Amino acid sequence: MAVCSGTGMWQDIKEKGVLAMVQGLSYEDSVALTQANGTHNYKPLPVNVARGDGALLWDTDGKEYIDCLGAYSAVSHGHLAPTVIKAVRDQLDRVTMTSRAYYTSEVALFLHGVAEFCELDMVCPMNSGAEAIETCIKLARKWAYTVKGVPADQAEIIVFEDNFHGRTTTIVGFSSEEGYKRHFGPFTPGFKVIPFGDIDALKAAITPNTAAVLGEPIQAEGGILIPPDGFLAEVRRVCTANNVLLCWDEIQCGLYRTGKKFSWMHEEAKPDLMAIGKALGGGLLPVSAAVGTKEVMEVFQPGDHGSTFGGNPLGSVVALAALAEMETANYGERVTRLGAMALDFLLAMPFKQVKEVRSRGLLIGVEVDETVDVPALTAQLLANGLLTKQTRQRTYRLTPPLVITEDQLMEALRRFEKSLAAVVG
Ligand SMILES: *Cc1c(COP(=O)(O)O)cnc(C)c1O
Numbered sequence: 395m396a397v398c399s400g401t402g403m404w405q406d407i408k409e410k411g412v413l414a415m416v417q418g419l420s421y422e423d424s425v426a427l428t429q430a431n432g433t434h435n436y437k438p439l440p441v442n443v444a445r446g447d448g449a450l451l452w453d454t455d456g457k458e459y460i461d462c463l464g465a466y467s468a469v470s471h472g473h474l475a476p477t478v479i480k481a482v483r484d485q486l487d488r489v490t491m492t493s494r495a496y497y498t499s500e501v502a503l504f505l506h507g508v509a510e511f512c513e514l515d516m517v518c519p520m521n522s523g524a525e526a527i528e529t530c531i532k533l534a535r536k537w538a539y540t541v542k543g544v545p546a547d548q549a550e551i552i553v554f555e556d557n558f559h560g561r562t563t564t565i566v567g568f569s570s571e572e573g574y575k576r577h578f579g580p581f582t583p584g585f586k587v588i589p590f591g592d593i594d595a596l597k598a599a600i601t602p603n604t605a606a607v608l609g610e611p612i613q614a615e616g617g618i619l620i621p622p623d624g625f626l627a628e629v630r631r632v633c634t635a636n637n638v639l640l641c642w643d644e645i646q647c648g649l650y651r652t653g654k655k656f657s658w659m660h661e662e663a664k665p666d667l668m669a670i671g672k673a674l675g676g677g678l679l680p681v682s683a684a685v686g687t688k689e690v691m692e693v694f695q696p697g698d699h700g701s702t703f704g705g706n707p708l709g710s711v712v713a714l715a716a717l718a719e720m721e722t723a724n725y726g727e728r729v730t731r732l733g734a735m736a737l738d739f740l741l742a743m744p745f746k747q748v749k750e751v752r753s754r755g756l757l758i759g760v761e762v763d764e765t766v767d768v769p770a771l772t773a774q775l776l777a778n779g780l781l782t783k784q785t786r787q788r789t790y791r792l793t794p795p796l797v798i799t800e801d802q803l804m805e806a807l808r809r810f811e812k813s814l815a816a817v818v819g
Contacts, residue, residue: 403427421454439776439783446473449798451781460806462782462794467614467646467757470673471719472797478676481715482708490708494700504710508683511717512656512668516691519705521680523645523671524560529684529699530608530641530667531564535584536693538605542637549605552638554590556786558615559608559643559669591621593628600632606639606667607632611657614646614793617786618752618759626663633666639690641667645682646757649673650720650796653730653755660754666690676716677795681709725796729755732803736792739807747818749788758792759785760810767817774813780806 407415419427421442428438441459445452449472451459464470471478485500492498505517518533520526531551538549553559555570566574567581575581588595590613611626613619633640642665647657649670654660656668667690671682684691703709719725733755740751740760749761762771768784775782775790784790794806 419454424454439772439781441776441781448472448474449795449802457779459776459779459781460794460798460802460809462780462792462806462810464793464795465677466672467649467651467793468672468675469677470649470651470725470796471676471716472795473677475676475678475716475719475797477719477722478678478712478715481676481711482678485708485711488707491703491706493702494705498707498710500707500710501705504705504713507714507717508670508685512670512685513664514668514685515688516686518684518691518694518699519709520671520682520684520701521703521709522560523643523669523682524562524565525701525704526645526669526671526682526684527559527565527608527643528562530606530669530686532699533667533684533686533690533693534606534608534639534641536698537639537690538603540693541689542605544603544605548603550584550586550601550603551605552586552588552596552599552607554609554613555587556590556613556616556619557587557608557610557643558613559610590616590619591625593625593632596629596632600636600638604636604638606641608641608643610643610647611660611663612647612652612754612757614757614791615785617761617789618757618791620752620754624661626658627661630661630663630665639666641665641669643669645669645671647754649717650725650729651755651757651793653726653733655720655726657754673796674713674716675709676712676719679709679712681713681716720796723797729796732756732798732800733758735800736803736807739804739811743811743814745814745818747814752789756793756796756798759789760792761789762814763788765818766814771813771817774816775810778809778813780809780813 424442442454443451444454449461451461508517509515518529520529535549538544553568559565564582566578568585569575570587586599588599630640642658644656667686669684675681737753747763747766749763752759782791
């Protein structure tokens, strides 16, 4: 097919329909159109995915891959999860999108179900993870001014180095990753960045104007960084002692990714406020939420916040089906068992070039040292039918859908070992 970035193809899309067009497009066509007409804010692996099923993906040439990225934990249920798809099918005969200008029973049940699942009181539905974090920031600030009594515009939020909370201008403003921020200032004030895992730095950073501590219990994008034992519980104690809200970002590490429902549950570290997203959408739709205690959440009054698609009937049934499936299919037990198997395998690999394996459940990072040719390893993995990307340069993530079978997981690990062997000689 002739690729054009100018005229002609839109007419074909209209007349032939998307499905017919998709079937006629080659790998080269897809890359060329993406490059010509899409902004270049991603650098995809050289693979054009055509189909998925569970933990497997197939490209347009029919080659099979094990998906070890899992859309950054958004497809924990696997590709085309049957129970989630059924929930969508059933809802498509009813109503899909109303906005929050009306009540719907689907949204009502979503709000109740998510609150109970999260063991908190109230829910503000959004779409993307970044929106859920922005919602938490607004809630924490309004709580600081109207409940805690912080003077106007003085509220501070403490965050951690190597955080990742999304890509809005406010959020990248408190990132410690230069590449996320460069050329995007000026940034929103009111954030203090302290080292992750350092409880003394936290104590020193708190002032009477501190509204909240915002952090990930495990920093996923930061390189699968796990804080010292006891840190999460200590953060909870320090927040309580200082009348500061604790807000955990569970968007990636939550919803059984680490074997527990939420990763703060590995310790006594229950938050006042929490952001969830990614797997909440069952791999089908963007669904996120800020969830919290009544004391915090009830600061929002009509008009304070909103989102046109946030809290729609279709997204609500998808999320409820996604959460139900996690408990019905006992994700916690599976993930703990599979995660232990994976860790055993990775620690037994004979390569001195593996600097560290950091993992909890199926949130796994394998850091390779400077001698490893990272682009060559990524290419080897792809050639061997394992899809993943590294984060922070040298940490390969193995974060497959949580429904991956034991056989598929072992096969993925063997492919990883084989690829590494090929690169390090
Ligand atoms: C992915 C992610 C986000 C942002 O979610 P988006 O849906 O991409 O906006 C926020 N926090 C964490 C920990 C994430 O992994």
